[in-house]
Amino acid sequence: MTGAVEASANGLAASGESGPEPAATWAGPLAMLLRTPGVTDVLVHRPGEAWVDKGLGLERVEVALPDADAVRALAVRLAAAGGQRLDDASPVADARLPDGNRLHAVLPPVAPGCAAISLRVVRAQALTLADLAAAGAIDARTAALLARIVRARLSVLVCGATGSGKTTLMASLLSLAAPHERIVVIEEAGEIAPAHPHVVRLVERRANVEGAGSVGLARLVREALRMRPDRVVLGECRGAELREVLSAFNTGHRGGMTTIHANSPGDVPVRLTTLGALAGMPAAAVEAQAAAGLDVVLHVARSGGVRRLTEVCVLRARSPGLAVEAAWSLGARGRWGPGPAWEELLSVLGEAADAVA
Incomplete structure (x- = not known):
């Protein structure tokens, strides 16, 4: 199943058709966190949880990623949305997502046990x-x-x-x-x-x-x-x-x-x-x-x-x-x-x- 997800996602990246679709399409259970006011970073490195930074340091929150395969599939989908390949042959990706946010993702065995996802929320408008x-x-x-x-x-x-x-x-x-x-x-x-x-x-x-x-x-x-x-x-x-x-x-x-x-x-x-x-x-x-x-x-x-x-x-x-x-x-x-x-x-x-x- 993981291979099928990666093949589909990487095909999307190669075709350049990721487009400006809503974050919910490619960010899955992290979409709401990315839209939360004040959040600057969203990090995932194990099933069932994420760490978010709202300006006061990292806080743990629960997310609907039941196992390591789900985290891996999300990492691959995020990379594809940013036009990058992420699979066993290319286990590290750094990309800009359609909404402007930055992604860094690493797959096992480079990240042992579970894929690691790091998302940096880019401010749409400069502060004065x-x-x-x-x-x-x-x-x-x-x-x-x-x-x-x-x-x-x-x-x-x-x-x-x-x-x-x-x-x-x-x-x-x-x-x-x-x-x-x-x-x-x-x-x-x-x-x-x-x-x-x-x-x-x-x-x-x-x-x-x-x-x-x-x-x-x-x-x-x-x-x-x-x-x-x-x-x-x-x-x-x-x-x-x-x-x-x-x-x-x-x-x-x-x-x-x-x-x-x-x-x-x-x-x-x-x-x-x-x-x-x-x-x-x-x-x-x-x-x-x-x-x-x-x-x-x-x-x-x-x-x-x-x-x-x-x-x-x-x-x-x-x-x-x-x-x-x-x-x-x-x-x-x-x-x-x-x-x-x-x-x-x-x-x-x-x-x-x-x-x-």
Whole structure:
């Protein structure tokens, strides 16, 4: 029975006929969870239960998936809806579903005993800075500072752990760009949806089952530069595409943004040089281009179920190396205040020292 389900589902993926059908058609017992307000993640790795994140950490809920075969069949159906193959020959799938949500699925024996399904719910509309302030992610003064950073067309690197709100913050910032500006967004999967009238989206294409036809992020960044962008945005920098991003930010394309995974702002220099090494760049070259091309580092973190911005930093070239220093940060008592690099940030913004503080 499992083989028949997979054959049917994979045939659908190959034909490209998944279409925009309702989530209930392909999400089965998870459809209601995906529609629940506030849910950001839905995870399944054993029969009868799922784990959902509503912003306060993972919570267990019961779902009508009676056995491992049912979980496997659902994983295959979800992958087919995203146009991906998932079977014994290709046991891992990463896809964008028809409703925009992201899927990652793994079949046994890679996931022993039961298929593992991870669904990330993509926000259909970007939050405003006022929304972020209401949720406790920033305060009013920080919102004003972020708005000035966008208006000044500073190049921004957003860092943080998985699920900390990097994409959410970046979409909110891009929504503040002037309406006449052309924003070209490059992503692995279409997640960034700024409230802006002029957004061009480029999404990575992976190789087919024969290993051909891939169009990677590095190439898409290069293509984006030929599309007359005012702002070049890379959803996540996690490999050799760092070379193209730094090149773009150093050749007149100001106001761009990207994100990387980093546990703290202090880890950013090491992360950048590590990613640069994947592109064959010497550490000194990465540090020099990052210092020249990236103006601001925004660090986001998740604590107590709340995703919040914790630091606004600037990159400084050192001899040797690269330093990230706080210009505006969230203190232990929950109050924002200027840091050692405050005057430098204001100098870049071209504003007086009392502009925000």
